[in-house]
Amino acid sequence: MRIGDLMNDSGVAFGTSGARGLASDMTDRVCYAYTQGFLQYLRDSGAIVPGQDVGLAGDLRPSSPRIMAACARAILDQGYRPRNFGHIPSPALATYGIAHAFPTLMVTGSHIPDDRNGIKFNLPWGEVLKRDEQGMREQQVAQPDGLFDARGMFRTAPDALPVPEPAAYEHYVARYLDVFPAGCLSGMRVGLYEHSSVAREAYAEILTALGASLTCLGRSEVFVPVDTEAVRPEDIELARTWSADGRFDALVSADGDGDRPLIADETGHWLRGDVAGVLCARQLGARVVVTPVSSNTLVERCGCFESVRRTRIGSPFVIEGMQQAIAAGFDGVVGYEANGGFLLGSDFAVGGRRLPALPTRDAVLVALAILCAAAEQGKSVSALGADLPLRFTHSDRIKDFPTQISQTHIGALAQDTAAIEAAFGEHFGAVESLDLTDGLRIRFVSGEIVHLRPSGNAPELRAYTEADSPRRAVAMNAICMTIMSGWRDSAAGA
Secondary structure (H helix, E strand, C coil), rough: CEEEHHHHHHCCEEEEEEEEEEEECCCHHHHHHHHHHHHHHHHCCCCCCCCCEEEECCCCCHHHHHHHHHHHHHHHCCEEEEECCCCCCCCHHHHHHHHHHEEEEEECCCCCCCCCCEEEEEECCCCCHHHHHHHHHHEEEECCCEECCCCEEECCCCCCCCCCCCCHHHHHHHHHCCCCCCCCCCCCEEEEECCCCCCHHHHHHHHHCCEEEEEEEEEEECCCCCCCCCCCCHHHHHHHHCCCCCCCCEEEEEECCCCCCEEEECCCCCCCHHHHHHHHHHHCCEEEEEEECCCCHHHCCCCCCCCEECCCCHHHHHHHHHHHHHCCCCEEEECCCCCCCCCECCCEEECCEEEEEEEEECCHHHHHHHHHHHHHHHCCHHHCCCCCCCCEEEEEECCCCCCCHHHHHHHHHCCEEEHHHHHHHHHCCCCEEEECCCCCEEEECCCCCCCCCCCCCCEEEEEEEECCHHHHHHHHHHHHHHHHHHHHHHHHHH
């Protein structure tokens, strides 16, 4: 079968972060085939040799162990050696694979509900990019006769998944403890919102070792779909409740696979990812910032960086932007996304020690940089951004929104400014300009921004709004949610 055809037939397709779909659609047969296609692509491009190691890890979703086992069986059958690094953060797996020059597969659905899952593919030197994705689509794979039943599940349970080994987790923890100065977080009172994030153990070990006084909060043995870009109301309320008595200087957390952070100040206010990204980049001394078009425009307005480069949404596009900046002769290159994921395109010096580049999203670095900035400057976390321009963003999404309906409405608006003003003008005024880099980004004459985009990972429609006050950004987003809900309701009625 051709992998591209399998994507269409199975409902498990590439989004912005690998292959994702309903866990029920991610049968053993589908996961086996995806792994075959990945390894064949690497073999054909000369990136892997027979017998080489291939790393595996997964998040804490109930479907992850089964999918890991299916991937491991495919790795073994293709003539490679599967190594199981257990349930660890995505960046922990990626950085270990990069350090040892072998490919890795992370079984994760990130922040999406636990009835879904995915596989994120990493080359021996970094994430699979869009050009690699196309190469994987073209792979023709043949599967052994009789391996799967009519449901696409193994006839006999595979035993190819090795016993988990701690090497990748230990390497990830050492990455930060070997660089950040001992005791740099002494006196910092930090609450760790554990929920079901696979990053919770690494966060706890690193923060404690650097001197923070840590309190673990909200641990869950049931998967919780924490979205760092559209923070759930219950997570907003939890943070406020935990911080109400003033016992924390900050709260930290991450999404399900630990590559996107959540950082709250001492009042329990979760920082927007595109603000946390600016604070992290500034603390590291970055020269060049690469960020998607959806990120807050304060990154240009603050004047902290020599160059700001905008891309489409998704880490593969940010990575390509960082590569282009480095090819142009820049050093000090970083990237971040509105969801908070932070990427190091260059090596950086921290406390006189080298922090190696990590061109994949990471949560822990953002938390450490912000906490260290507060400790070094003797400021509260809320005060760190006091000198930044007053520009605020908000985002939310409508779940179970058919992608075709999203594309139809957004496509029509993109062709007709009058249609935009008919739908939104009552609330936001006249249109100044449009940006079609990724979805539809509308700048109004007032300076306010509305950005509409279907999710690349799930049937969801997102709206990003930007204004000069947080209240206005939230209110704008609520208006967008109402308008977009009307589109879906109208389609359902038809």
